[in-house]
Amino acid sequence: MNNDHDLVKIAAFFQPMDAYLLKTRLEAAGITCFVFDDLTVSANNYLSNAVGGVKVYVSEKDAAEALEIINVEPEEESVCLNCGSKNLRFRRTPIWVHLGSLIVFRLPFLLKGTWECEDCGDRW
Structure with missing residues (x-):
């Protein structure tokens, strides 16, 4: 049925x-x-x-x-949470942070990085 x-x-x-x-x-x-x-x-x-x-x-x-x-792919336009600007830059975590955590703690910290607003300097 x-x-x-x-x-x-x-x-x-x-x-x-x-x-x-x-x-x-x-x-x-x-x-x-x-x-x-x-x-x-x-x-x-x-x-x-x-x-x-x-x-x-x-x-x-x-x-x-x-x-x-x-x-339909959803729109993924990132904006600054502080000022609303779309002028953003992604900063990767330096490799030495990953290697240092592996050596000191015997376990890697998998940090992806941070976003930085080029206009106001806010980071998240």
């Missing part, structure tokens, strides 16, 4: 976080969706491939709109 309440899988992810990010985008567009196997994968990460990943389902009537939303 096929009706509007039948669920259709529209995406599967290796990590639950990615499925919940998609769920947030879909719900912001007014589409009700459900995430399956997130708890299984959260408890046993290595089972993700065995269960087919963390799956996102929507009702059949919303599937076309949901797939359209999936195929």
Whole structure:
């Protein structure tokens, strides 16, 4: 029996976080969706491939709109939190910090770096 309440899988992810990010985008567009196997994968990460990943389902009537939303990349324009400028620069953490932490603590600190606003000098 096929009706509007039948669920259709529209995406599967290796990590639950990615499925919940998609769920947030879909719900912001007014589409009700459900995430399956997130708890299984959260408890046993290595089972993700065995269960087919963390799956996102929507009702059949919303599937076309949901797939359209999936195929549109969200705009990621970073702005300074202090002044609103878009004139930003990313500064990588120097390699000596990573090597120093590995030597001193016998474990690397995986620091990605910081963003710096070219206009006001704010860093985060």
